[in-house]
Amino acid sequence: MTAQGDEGFGLYVHWPFCLSKCPYCDFNSHVAERVDQTAWRDALLTELKHYAARTPDKILTSIFFGGGTPSLMDPATTADIIASARQHWRTANDLEITLEANPGTVDADRFKAIRDAGVDRLSMGVQSLNEADLKFLGRRHSVDEARKAWRAAAKIFPRVSFDLIYARPGQTADAWRAELTEALGEVADRGITHLSLYQLTMEPGTAMFDAHARGDFILPDEDNAVSLFELTQTMCAEAGFPAYEISNHAREGATCRHNLTYWRGGDYVGVGPGAHGRITLDGTARATRQIKAPAIWLRRVSETGHGTQEEELLSPDSRAQELVMVGLRLAEGLDKARFARLAGKPLGDVIGPDAVTTLAADGYLTDNPARLTATPKGRLALNAVLRELLI
Secondary structure, three states, X not given: OOOOOOOOEEEEEEEXXXXXXXXXXXXXXXXXXXXXXXXXXXXXXXXXXXXXXXXXXXXXXXXXXXXXXXXXXXXXXXHHXXXXXXXXXXXXXXXXXXXXXXXXXXXXHHHHHHHHHOOOXXXXXXXXXXXXXXXXXXXXXXXXXXXXXXXXXXXXOOEEEEEEEEOOOOOOHHHHHHHHHHHHHHXXXXXXXXEEEEEOOOOOOOHHHHHHHHOOOOOOOHHHHHHHHHHHHHHXXXXXXXXXXXXXXXXXXXXXXXXXXXXXXXXXXXXXOOOEEEEEEOOEEEEEEEOOOHHHHHHHHHHHOOOEEEEEEOOHHHHHHHHHHHHOOEOOOEEHXXXXXXXXXXXXXXXXXXXXXXXXXXXXEEEXXXXXXXXXXXXXXXXXXXXXXXX
């Protein structure tokens, strides 16, 4: 069994239901008028038990309720899942418990119920501070509702984050500067300590992808998108929110520990429809994937105790390359000692030394005995860097 290090061990719980489907979303989310909360509670607890029995020696460092819209989950179900996780695993003293929420699905009373369930970090899908763009993105809330929601959340939860999407059609640098200035001012005033800032991308299979292909709207070109990214990095750093990952910014000590487990290559259990996991058993990393369709997943769990569709044994080479790809997303870079422990081989066996030398000379990488790090320039062109780097 691989020893657990500072990469942590997480539990991801997927709640697949939403009030409506956003046109840019390629997550496993489904619109449902009615959800049998009891049946879903029982199924999630059953699948959690299955995976806990396979990973009994882990120390749980984070729980993340994602979706979908997990703020639509009965807070009593949230509480039961947290209690079950604490029963099955030893937990870190600073266990982080995050739940995603949309501003239009919560009010102060529901926030309090979610907090009482044990959630200590709320992540809000705001996405825009522009009314027209909220409509374009298919969001149900208004800008005013978003402000009220994150202000209420900041009074209840110790840690609050919210998301914005930029590089939207017609968005200029001046418009994004004004929007981000407002957001940074709000987080400073409310004690919010984390922002996730994503460029709008067209994901195959989404309504927005099809609309873009038809020519219904035009996205900023590559040069403008790069300028918006660089503006984002500069403004956030100057405001005390440096990027610790390509799209994530935080005050010192306020990084999302659950997501750091992903990027540092730690194990995590995924339960719920379509959830993914990474678990190491007998020294071999395994990628798990749960059945995506909610009704089929629910039935399979009732029949077999879990809804796993696939469990893939990762080859040593696949595992090592995955660790490089996620690790270089981080501003801290790839810890070489951690990499060797998780991959079972030194980093030099996976990357080309000549490529490292060339990329470092060109300003894309920084290399030292302890870490390999992508510079800000390198993270902006990470896919190209990885193509050159990996053997």
